[in-house]
Amino acid sequence: MALTLYVDTGRWRAHQRSILADFPGLVPVCKGNGYGFGHDRLADEVSMMGLDTIAVGTTYEAAAMKDRFSGDILVLTPYRRTEEPVPLPDRVVRSASSVDGVYGLVGSRVVVEVMSTMRRHGVSPSDLGKLQAALDDVRLEGFAIHLPLDRTDGTDAVEEVIEWMDRLRAARLPLDTMFVSHLTADQLRRLRQQFPQTTFRARIGTRLWLGDHGATEYRGAVLDVTPVGKGDRFGYRQQKAPGDGWLAVVAGGTSHGVGLEAPKALHGMTSRAKGMARASLATVNRNLSPFVWDGKQRWFAEPPHMQVSILFVPAESQGPKVGDEFKAILRHTTTQVDRLVDE
Structure with a gap:
């Protein structure tokens, strides 16, 4: 006798395919309890999708995921010098949300998070001038912005991303890849039209795994x-x-x-x-x-x-x-x- 999660697998995967079509190049997120499905199951699903990258929450999750998934693993929690070192392979990409964090990741593959209106963590506009020197010693995989779910003040999520793109360009920082969270497919298309030279990759968890209730x-x-x-x-x-x-x-x-x-x-x-x-x-x-x-x-x-x-x-x-x-x-x-x- 058990508490059971029943999955209409055909319907669940059909929803995944629809999200893949709307968000080409997406990075599936698998963190916490694996959205109720577990990390093993979601790693298998991502492999079946043929995607090259999966995102996890912590370095401990990355250490477990390396034996489940053969592609790149993006750690979403930003690096801190005081964190416990966890042995990880080169295909793990670390996030950094400060100039000091970038300096602490010498030789590593790094995604730099910028400070959005979420105000959770990220490099501030005033620190962009110091960032260029720090990036010389890491392998930059791109920048990232984590946007709020609700915008009760009526502001436009796309405009917030554009403001950051303009700041990065003014600081002469590379705009090859931008990882984004909580944008709609239409919003992502607007950004791709405005910045055709930049690859936008949506990091999606809830909408991918739980979007079809x-x-x-x-x-x-x-x-x-x-x-x-x-x-x-x-x-x-x-x-x-x-x-x-x-x-x-x-x-x-x-x-x-x-x-x-x-x-x-x-x-x-x-x-x-x-x-x-x-x-x-x-x-x-x-x-x-x-x-x-x-x-x-x-x-x-x-x-x-x-x-x-x-x-x-x-x-x-x-x-x-x-x-x-x-x-x-x-x-x-x-x-x-x-x-x-x-x-």
Whole structure:
């Protein structure tokens, strides 16, 4: 009995092919938990696509990926002199986000990240004059810019890239290759038309692997079902059942990422009201689970355990049976499954 990720493989790969067509020369991103699929699976998928480069998050991921993927491996986390050294082959390309970082990568293949309106990390415009000398001792693979997902001020992502291209050109730095993140296919075409001598390579993770929501589904298997009456005590904390129904023990607990929720940026009164309502219910131990049964998202009977969750199913619903599966609405990047099944 397991928490399973079911993949409609034909549909999933058809989506990948559509992204490849829209973003020629793309660099697939495989970091963290491999977007729910795992690094082994995504490395195989990239190899089948015939692409020459894959991007990972850290040097530790690169060290593992070198045995899974035979092409170039781009490390997205920028180099710091204080980092623990990790033995890596020459086909690993490091990112640098400061002049000092470039100086620390003598002899290495390097992509230089510039500071975007994300303001996360990157070389600032004022440091471009110092960059030329530092680049003499590395093998420059190109520059990179990581753009924000939302632009609430109405600014244009393409114009931001153009501003940086103009700065790099004014500093007499090479514009052979620019790695970009979070641009649409139309935006990328605009840049290619304006800078025909530059190769633009889109780094894409979420849109590539998770862009077709209907191609994947999580399901947790039912391990046990116990009937309860209103007021019956149960569980670690001996809480009372809110009504007649069943306690369903379903595969999927904290070790899988069930119950883990990342903070969300709320926009508008409706989303804020929903957030306040959820917080109010939580104060009286009413927490909605990610599991769906009989067409409705079900409540946790108590906080999820390490490998299972106990859910309350009211008597007016269809009664679950051992071996049934509850659909689960889970975030791919925080979920670890017991198994992946291709359908």
